Amino acid sequence: MTDxxxxxxAQATPPNVARKIKGLSxxxxxWIFVGPTIFLLLAINxxxxxxxxxxxxxxFKANRxxxxxxxxxxxxxxxxxxxxxxxxxxxxxAHFLFWTIFFQVLIGFTLxxxxxxxxxxxxxxxxxxVLPMMLSPAxxxxxxxxxxxxxxxxxxxxxxxxxGKDPSSFExxxxxxxxxxxxxxxxxxxxxxxxxxxxxxxxxxxxxxIYEAAEVDRASKLRQFxxxxxxxxxxxxxxxxxxxxxxxxxxxxxxxxxTGGGPGSTTELTSINLKREAFEKWRTGYASAxxxxxxxxxxxxxxxxxxxxxxVKER
Amino acid sequence: xxxxxxxxxxxxxxxxxxxxxxxxQAEDLxxxxxxxxxxxxxxxxxxxxEAQSGHTMNFEFIPWPNFADRMLNELNSGGNLCDLLxxxxxxxxxxxxxxHYVKLxxxxxxxxxxxDDFAPATVYAYSTWPKGTPNxxxxxxxxxxxxxxxxxxxxxxxxIMAAFKEATGRDLAEPKTQKELLETAQFFQERExxxxxxxxxxxxxxxxxxxITMGVTSALYPWGFKYENTPGSYDMxxxxxxxxxxxxxxxxxxxxxTATPPGYTNSYMGESLDAFKSGQVAMAMNWFxxxxxxxxxxxxxxxxxxxxxxxxxxxxxxTLGGQGISVVSYSDKQDAALEYIxxxxxxxxxxxxxxLGGYSAHNSVLNDPGFKDSAPxxxxxxxxxxAVQDFWQEPAYAELLLAMQKRVHDYVVADQGTAQEALDKLxxxxxEVFEDEGKL
Numbered sequence: 051m052t053d054x055x056x057x058x059x060a061q062a063t064p065p066n067v068a069r070k071i072k073g074l075s076x077x078x079x080x081w082i083f084v085g086p087t088i089f090l091l092l093a094i095n096x097x098x099x100x101x102x103x104x105x106x107x108x109x110f111k112a113n114r115x116x117x118x119x120x121x122x123x124x125x126x127x128x129x130x131x132x133x134x135x136x137x138x139x140x141x142x143x144a145h146f147l148f149w150t151i152f153f154q155v156l157i158g159f160t161l162x163x164x165x166x167x168x169x170x171x172x173x174x175x176x177x178x179x180v181l182p183m184m185l186s187p188a189x190x191x192x193x194x195x196x197x198x199x200x201x202x203x204x205x206x207x208x209x210x211x212x213x214g215k216d217p218s219s220f221e222x223x224x225x226x227x228x229x230x231x232x233x234x235x236x237x238x239x240x241x242x243x244x245x246x247x248x249x250x251x252x253x254x255x256x257x258x259x260i261y262e263a264a265e266v267d268r269a270s271k272l273r274q275f276x277x278x279x280x281x282x283x284x285x286x287x288x289x290x291x292x293x294x295x296x297x298x299x300x301x302x303x304x305x306x307x308x309t310g311g312g313p314g315s316t317t318e319l320t321s322i323n324l325k326r327e328a329f330e331k332w333r334t335g336y337a338s339a340x341x342x343x344x345x346x347x348x349x350x351x352x353x354x355x356x357x358x359x360x361x362v363k364e365r
Numbered sequence: 366x367x368x369x370x371x372x373x374x375x376x377x378x379x380x381x382x383x384x385x386x387x388x389x390q391a392e393d394l395x396x397x398x399x400x401x402x403x404x405x406x407x408x409x410x411x412x413x414x415e416a417q418s419g420h421t422m423n424f425e426f427i428p429w430p431n432f433a434d435r436m437l438n439e440l441n442s443g444g445n446l447c448d449l450l451x452x453x454x455x456x457x458x459x460x461x462x463x464x465h466y467v468k469l470x471x472x473x474x475x476x477x478x479x480x481d482d483f484a485p486a487t488v489y490a491y492s493t494w495p496k497g498t499p500n501x502x503x504x505x506x507x508x509x510x511x512x513x514x515x516x517x518x519x520x521x522x523x524x525i526m527a528a529f530k531e532a533t534g535r536d537l538a539e540p541k542t543q544k545e546l547l548e549t550a551q552f553f554q555e556r557e558x559x560x561x562x563x564x565x566x567x568x569x570x571x572x573x574x575x576x577i578t579m580g581v582t583s584a585l586y587p588w589g590f591k592y593e594n595t596p597g598s599y600d601m602x603x604x605x606x607x608x609x610x611x612x613x614x615x616x617x618x619x620x621x622x623t624a625t626p627p628g629y630t631n632s633y634m635g636e637s638l639d640a641f642k643s644g645q646v647a648m649a650m651n652w653f654x655x656x657x658x659x660x661x662x663x664x665x666x667x668x669x670x671x672x673x674x675x676x677x678x679x680x681x682x683x684t685l686g687g688q689g690i691s692v693v694s695y696s697d698k699q700d701a702a703l704e705y706i707x708x709x710x711x712x713x714x715x716x717x718x719x720x721l722g723g724y725s726a727h728n729s730v731l732n733d734p735g736f737k738d739s740a741p742x743x744x745x746x747x748x749x750x751x752a753v754q755d756f757w758q759e760p761a762y763a764e765l766l767l768a769m770q771k772r773v774h775d776y777v778v779a780d781q782g783t784a785q786e787a788l789d790k791l792x793x794x795x796x797e798v799f800e801d802e803g804k805l
Binding site for chain 1: 377433434437438449459462463465543571573626628629630631645647717760763767771774775778779780781801
């Protein structure tokens with residue numbers, strides 16, 4: 051017998067096991083290995099998904115087990131898609147998504163670009179910058195709540211220092227105009243380091259010889275930036291956008307701690323609204339339809355985005 | 366008061382000794398409630414039960430903002446974490462209809478516990494389902510209502526009194542109407558007292574659970590708000606959005622905008638207490654349950670504080686708080702849990718409950734001649750309990766509550782739309798809920 055990994059694995063197989071699997075085809079052995087995983091996938095992901103789709107056509111309520119659910123067809127979907135309040139939640143989510151990603155990419159890339167330069171204390175600064183993302187969102191939400199407090203909050207005092215306004219004259223969390231920005235600021239503060247790390251990985255993956263060749267060709271720094279740095283970091287940036295997009299679409303804890311969805315429903319993101327429908331109002335059927343709509347939206351957008359990402363990587 | 370206490374304690378021992386006779390095996394019982402001052406008093410009180418019955422009492426206290434979520438999840442999943450639950454009054458419908466609570470009629474009959482021994486408002490609100498019928502799912506455990514407290518030292522300061530007289534033309538005193546309440550709060554708003562800027566009052570504006578609804582209804586009820594034109598009809602048009610209701614909601618918004626500290630856009634019990642204890646506000650609304658602790662506070666309690674009932678406007682009206690104690694149907698220690706309820710219903714235990722800081726709903730305590738003078742807020746408590754109104758207690762109460770939270774927060778705090786629109790939309794939401802429930 052040759053000394054290959056397969057041969058070594060065969061030798062290491064206990065005789066009783068070897069006897070049992072003797073005669074099994076490769077396909078059968080493969081099924082034995084992947085079977086448990088497929089079973090778990092079906093039990094934990096696929097079955098609940100199918101069950102949720104089924105529930106979405108009923109008026110089932112999980113807190114009313116005694117009541118027989120009725121088949122309501124597409125009524126739940128119709129209600130959701132024609133509910134102006136839900137569209138406002140969608141708008142709030144879109145605002146949050148767009149601006150958090152915009153600022154995180156902008157600041158994250160800038161920080162990565164600066165950190166990538168060799169300077170003294172580089173590692174220390176990297177550690178300091180990534181600290182916020184190591185904190186729990188609940189903790190971050192709570193302490194930013196204090197920072198935004200109009201009477202004693204540091205944030206208000208800093209703004210007041212630069213603008214000359216009275217610190218208690220504006221409420222970041224209580225104002226309809228400012229509250230959506232207050233959650234954008236906190237999420238940006240917390241997750242920009244994540245984008246920075248991904249960008250840093252991208253920047254460090256660019257071989258020096260490419261820049262050296264550009265130097266030889268007398269390309270300016272600006273030209274190098276736009277024709278080497280940006281294109282080569284772009285797949286990494288797009289990956290960061292994908293991660294942050296998916297994460298922020300399901301944003302819940304941080305915003306609940308900060309604003310509870312208020313004032314009014316100004317910062318009530320779809321995930322907060324969905325949680326209220328499903329586990330506070332217990333409208334399980336309705337919430338299932340809501341979840342399916344969100345799933346299709348995210349899945350559809352993510353699929354298109356991943357295709358675009360692959361095309362960029364192929365270039 | 367001293368005689369009252371001595372009599373209670375000595376009778377407690379005797380009564381408990383007789384009532385515990387025949388106790389079977391010792392059990393570990395878990396009682397679930399919200400985490401607040403009265404819960405600590407109940408722990409103290411329950412030591413007597415442990416000593417007499419041989420059972421061990423464990424407690425699961427959940428902070429108020431998560432209390433409903435946590436406990437309703439527990440009940441809906443058929444969990445047996447709690448043998449006894451002091452659940453909010455609004456849960457009684459769901460508790461009864463969904464089979465979470467044990468019906469107590471037979472037990473009460475067998476043990477000679479009469480609901481006539483408890484204040485009628487509390488029996489109606491905490492124990493019965495359907496409302497007002499003699500079907501009992503809880504024993505009134507903790508009477509409560511939303512009331513007010515204020516800085517007595519500021520209200521009796523001659524300079525402040527003179528300034529108030531000059532500003533309003535009347536004497537500075539406990540407000541007798543809702544409009545006086547607002548006027549008084551506006552007087553204190555951004556006033557300099559002891560070199561510090563203070564504000565009018567802290568009111569409930571919390572969005573997530575029940576806060577702003579409890580605050581707004583404290584204005585709606587005195588204006589004469591009704592949930593239905595005819596009780597049990599679910600006919601809300603003209604009742605929920607009556608001109609009086611619109612005026613009351615506009616009043617609450619004006620109160621929020623002109624007489625509360627900045628930043629109190631999402632405040633409930635804890636924030637109200639903090640605002641008062643930190644000397645930021647002249648007045649604050651909160652549940653009577655907190656009043657013993659406030660009175661005992663070394664910085665702002667004692668002779669610096671006094672209390673008043675939610676002022677009337679068109680009529681007297683206070684928002685009901687409080688809870689009944691129920692036996693959870695999923696518990697496998699129901700006998701021991703019922704034993705606890707039997708012990709708790711004893712008049713002497715009820716007397717001690719009040720002494721320790723719990724609000725007994727037992728007539729023997731409330732009708733005691735010494736009760737009114739037993740605490741500075743006792744008289745106000747009695748007055749409040751005489752005019753309480755509660756939110757819907759329907760099985761779908763959570764949906765009804767969250768709809769109201771959204772509509773009134775949108776209007777009061779987020780300043781969107783008009784009061785009329787908010788109440789019209791609320792009727793639409795509630796109609797949808799009752800249609801889903803098959804009640805409309």
